[in-house]
Amino acid sequence: MSERDRTETRDRQRLGVFKTYKLYIGGKFPRSESGRVYQVTTGSTASGAAGEGGGEWLANAPRASRKDARDAVVAARKAFGGWSGATAYNRGQILYRIAEMLQGRHEQFAAEVAEAEGVSRARAAAQVDAAIDRWVWYAGWTDKIAQVAGGGNPVAGPFFNLSSPEPTGVVAVLAPQDSALLGLVSVLAPVIATGNTAVVVAAERCPLPALSLSEVLATSDLPGGVVNMLSGRTAEIAAPLAAHQDVNAIDLTGADAGLAQELEVAAADNLKRVLRPRPADTARDWTADPGIHRLTAFLETKTVWHPTGSLGASGSAY
Structure with a gap:
């Protein structure tokens, strides 16, 4: 038997290592x-609840609790102070x-998206390409959004008045x-x-690409705690996040109409800032130009008044 045949035989006999x-x-x-x-089963986005679509088993995903x-x-x-205080260029x-x-992990993610969403490998690869481009898009906006969302304001009186955006805080994101x-x-x-930090609830039916993305985030110089990824039942995890007193905002994109209403009440x-899916989002095309509405959704505006002329050099912020 040749060395190649022995290698192929050994590979066929070897048990695979399942990812945890x-x-x-x-x-x-x-x-x-x-x-x-x-x-989690194959083609879960096209089926009913997670694990009930009759597809092939892919993995057991952790089911996060309220704790x-x-x-x-x-x-x-804990991570918010350092991340919001970092320069926009560094972010x-x-x-x-x-x-x-x-x-660098394109092939892995293409395979995971294809299995999770039940789409062709080519379509999954195109989505991974778009996801990579989306990161680059927002990377370019970090040091530009202040010029768009802030600026000098005309006021009556001997003052100059400047407004600048600041991050809201901890944001719960329903993917x-x-x-x-x-x-x-x-x-x-x-x-x-x-400059916000995030607690993300991954898509209930297809959480595996999100959990793998966590591994990318962990090796990308992103400080620990800036992004936290949870998987499980969306309603179960989202309820304590919506009611949590130290969560400053919540994005309801991944909630259905009934759940979204409950979370808004909580x-x-x-007085959390709430981002509701826009009417056009009912038939979303995630490959479309994202615009900047999500960049400004979780920003607060700080305005500084500074006297000019004979009023002195002290200023005040509101």
């Missing part, structure tokens, strides 16, 4: 504190690094259910590009 998917909290990869998992959600908020709050460099690392990678990147990248208790 984990949560991503505070820069680490813990299992759910409850120890629960749920089955996991609270731990993720603690990690996001742009890190987002570009994420694109670089994702490009879209219909796009395992590109949709996720489209809602996550603008949140962190502007979010009102501490």
Whole structure:
């Protein structure tokens, strides 16, 4: 038997190593504190609830609990000061690094998206390409959005008045259910590009590309806690996030109409900023030009008044 034949025989006899998917909290990869998992099957976005579509088994994904959600908020709050205080240029460099690392794992993500969404390998590869481009797009905006969203304001009196955008804080993001990678990147990248930190609830039916993206984030110079990735039942995880007093905003993209209404009520208790899917989002094309509406969705405006002339050199901010 030739060496090549022996190698092929050995490969056929070898047992494969199944990947263990984990949560991503505070820069680490813990299992759910409850120890629960749920089955993820092929073509899940086109089927009913996760694991009920009759497709082939792909993996057991961790089913995050309320405590996991609270731990993720603690990690996001801890990371907020350093991330929001970093220069816009530095944040742009890190987002570009994420694109670089994702490009290096292109084949892996194309395979995961194809299996998760039940699409052809070519279509999945195109979505991975678009996701990489989306990271680059937002990397370029980090040091430009202040000029677009801020500026000098004309006022009456001996003052000059400047407005500048600042990040809102900790943002809970419900990833879209219909796009395992590109949709996720489209809602996550603008949140962190502007200095916010994020607690992301991955698509319930197809969480595996999101959990793999966590591995990319962990090796892309992104400080631990800036992005925290949870998988499981969307309604179960989103409820404590919407009611959490230390979550400053929530993106409801991945919630259906009934759940979105419940979460809005819960979010009102501490006046969270709520991003509701726009009417056009009911038939989303995630490959379309994203615009900047998501960049400005989680920004606050700080206005500084400064006297001129004989009033002195002191100023005040509102």
